[in-house]
Amino acid sequence: MADNNKPLFSRPVLAMVMLFCTLAIWVLSLTAPSSKLPTPEIEKWNTTSGIPVIWLKQTDWKYGDKLEIRFVFQSNTADAALSQTTLAMLMSNSLPLSTASINQRLVPLAAHANSHYDHESQIIGLTLSNQLQYLIPTLSLVTNWLKQPDFKQRTFDRWQRQHKKNSFKQTVEQLLFTRKNVTNQPSTEEHITATTPISLDQVRSHYQALKSSSIAIYVIGDMPPTAKLAVEKALDTISQNYRLANLVEKSEKNQIDSQIIEINKQETSTLWQSRSAVAINPLSSVTEWVSLQIWGADLVSTLNKQPSIDFVQLGLTLSAKRPWVEWNTQYANHLVTDENIQGKQDQQLAAVKRFVFTEKIPSFNNEKAFSTLLETFKTQLEQQTQSPTWWSYIATQVTHEGEQLTLKEFANNYKEAIDTFTMEDYQRSLKHLLKQSTYQEIQVYQ
Template identity: 45%
Template sequence: MWKSHTSRPSFLWFDMFNSKKPLFSRPALAAVMVLSTLIIWVLNLTAPDSPYPTPKIEKWQTHSGIPVIWLAQDKWANTNKLEVRFLFNTPSRLPELTDATLALLMADSLPLSTASINQRLAPLAAKVSSDYDYQSQTIALTLNSEPAYLMPTLTLISQWLTAPVFKARALDHWQRQFNQANHTQQTLEEHLFSVSSAPQQNTKVTQQTVSHYYQQLTQHTSAIFIIGGMSKQAQQSIKASLNTLSEHFAPAANDPSNLSAMTWQSAKLNKASQPSHLAFPKETQSILALNSLTSVKQWLSLQIWGADLINTLSHQGTLGYVRLNLTLSGKHPWLYWRAQHSQPVLATSTTNQDAKGVTARSMIDAASIPSVQDSAHFNALLDQLKNQLAQRTLSPSWWSHLAASVTQENGSLTLTQFANQYQNAIDTFNQDDYKNALNALFITSSYQEIQVY
């Protein structure tokens, strides 16, 4: 090593630092600088753009302390679609009351009106919907941000959410239409989770209890999300309107007692009795508790695993239609999937097929998950997901759904964190990340299964 250095002519180093002559002439140096700038400019032009847009996020609070998160993209600058999401975290485990309150709110709940709220919003190019699970409730608005539509829409929404009137005819209609089968998932949640506090007493659904529950709803407001492009004028109008309609709202507590006390139960349903030795189940329902999401890569992993589960189970000889539901935004996320069975000629032959094939239960075991064991299969699913996200991330509706159903402002994965990290997460995601994420998320001992005959 030292020989190689000493064997070099020493005068070259001496001349370089002591010569009075410049290394480059001024015209040559100028040419080098211009050429370097030109090369950098050409490289920037020819470098492929990321297919995933970079969102911009702005935050503020209403006068009543409700956090507001606005997400926008440059490509939405000249568009007029706005998605607004009101998120609530009401401490109630009464699905009938929650369902009735939101249904009556979507009905003719404006004072002195027989038209539903959507009938009133239709001429303004706007619409509203609602959703809920056992941990949260959502009111979703789609608005037109052009001033001619936005101002009357905001006025109507403010009147509606500030003082809705829950009417007897709407309650009668709900009682006739409400189907107990609609909250199968609620029943499964009660089997999967337990609450250490005393169980709530059954509450009769009346106009008074609905009105009281709506007041509870407004006192547990988690956040307001605005997704889409807004002009300065639209921003001012939105801010003023949100201050008005949320005047009597209150922010949700960071850790409501009924959720912090909730824990998953050990398996109790997977030994469902079989009517006879020849009986064959029509459907298998599976539930699994998850640890809370902490990264975008964990969310990506659940997308790939979900696609793999549906594809794998659908191609089993004894299974047909498969449906998967992911509840991810709460403090206690969980998975629920249903697999319908096709009736075999002989039950015994089906048993042999099930023994050899993949079952609902085996899809939470790393050794049996195809995308964990087969790198080519994993890469194919990843490429499919990347192509889907390249399109979906351009849509305000996709981001609004993500904000309401995946991220949590008081949790370990916020919308801001997701927006800032998702590009790099997608670009660097690999099969090892996938395996690690599933191991971290799945609480396999919580798995429960129901056989429907």
């Protein structure tokens, strides 16, 4: 007769079963999706003039009042200085019969206006409250402002006096995509950043041209039904004369090969700054975007640890057709002596350029370095994804309507892409993204 009181498993077997159960739970916890990354919802409609409006929202925002609106354009001008001047004038005292800037008028309404441009697109942004006592007067003011801004001559003259030359960023853009007549000979800062004068009539015409080159309007945040109706009405009025952009594939035949421009270099001068840039392929997936975040964090962290470098700043221009990356390096010249000046500067420049070549990138080859950067990125992302402002950046400067990586694609897939991201994904993406032969560098000596 069987003994019903006999244990089903012996103690060694029971211990083994418990061990396997513990391991299974641990493995599942590693592979389970992160609950801290929200999955937003997207709603889409068109204005009466046919401009797409894309509304991104998430459940946690129902208790907040922050709303972000972005008007995105893609004008046909290749003149970044014209876009810069037009948007700067718009953000100044461009309200009719007013000497106050637009933001001085918006502050009492808990609102703020901003702008952004790159070599392909122009963005007008608004941060406002969804509470009706603030929302209604804000939309009324903004509608009058954007429908017919007043670009004043005195304000334009003052801007021109303060901005007589291109920024280094505009110069690097020219080196990457348009400029053909630059040589590798030493030059002066004034020569390399020379710019063609812009007239006020050009600014006025450029703003009107923006209206015929609309891409989309993005609304990020929570909108109760009454707020949504008010926003819909205002967007219809503002975009009444907008037309969709005629998107034309831009040729890259003018892209030039790698080159170095030396500014103010003399026999006894020391390296002060360098501006580096490399073209990348357009983003086609969230995985490629994540790879750039890891790569950029590695670049900044590694170079900032160099004793010969004071600090490094990284900028990503993730435009739809011709994206690129720049990093600006400030050198610690007090470490350079007359005896070793040339050798020291060669080492500095070699360290700065290494991140163009995948085989020299620390996180590309070292799994521990990669894992550390990835975990830091995930922690930061858990905070960033709670912000409507962060999502407005993703909507307008990372994803692009009509391209492979849209806001809908990003919102629906970013969580899974990050949870399953591997070092192999990272290596494969960097090999595809970085166009090593396009590397440009501006060296500034003093």
